[in-house]
Amino acid sequence: MSPSTAFLDTLKARRSIYALSKSSPIPDSAIQDIVTQAILHTPTSFNSQTTRAILLVKGEHDKLWDIAKEVLKGIVPADQYEATETRLSGFQAGYGT
Secondary structure: OOHHHHHHHHHHHOOOOOOOOOOOOOOHHHHHHHHHHHHHOOOOHHHOOOOOOOOOEHHHHHHHHHHHHHHHHOOOOHHHHHHHHHHHHHHHOOOEO
16 A cells, blocks of 8 residues: 555544533633744745634633524524534534634
8 A cells, every 4th residue: 555545545534523622721822822823834825924813712702603503593494403503512612713
């Protein structure tokens, strides 16, 4: 098996596991610094550095997901909304967005 085949097989078998909680092992300021550094050092065309990010934690994070649920309730078909709300609630269970 070639290395590229092994890599592709690994990609195909990959799954995301969401074990989210309302606590963070690092302070908000450290999270903000990590995000800032990641954006600053991510390559951009012509070094335009146009990427922006918004970090929401605690109550602001919860407000965002409440808004998302409200908006999607009016868009997603009723028979599919329960699954959508469950998914959004899973994201809301995290510490920040």
